[in-house]
Amino acid sequence: MDGHDSEDSKQSTADMSAFVQNLLQQMQTRFQSMSDNIMGTRINELERSIGDLRTEMGIEGSPSPAPQSKPEEDGVKQDEVSA
Numbered sequence: 001m002d003g004h005d006s007e008d009s010k011q012s013t014a015d016m017s018a019f020v021q022n023l024l025q026q027m028q029t030r031f032q033s034m035s036d037n038i039m040g041t042r043i044n045e046l047e048r049s050i051g052d053l054r055t056e057m058g059i060e061g062s063p064s065p066a067p068q069s070k071p072e073e074d075g076v077k078q079d080e081v082s083a
Helices: 002-057 078-082
Strands: none
Touching: none
16 A cells, blocks of 8 residues: 555655646746737837937938038038147
8 A cells, every 4th residue: 555655655746747847838938928018018118219209300311320421610621720
């Protein structure tokens, strides 16, 4: 009878271990899915905000900000100021 109880105990432990492992895997999958969804939403909101700002600045058609030349001061070019 003691041998039979020992086998049942080992099987019960193995079953519980498999159950917990499966449960942890499901939780990890759900957590990853939620995290991806949240980050995707935040990235979309950020892209939308950048687009809105670009529209407000009047550069809605530009693919990216182009480097601008240095502004002239009082009609004098920057090169002439440093000379």
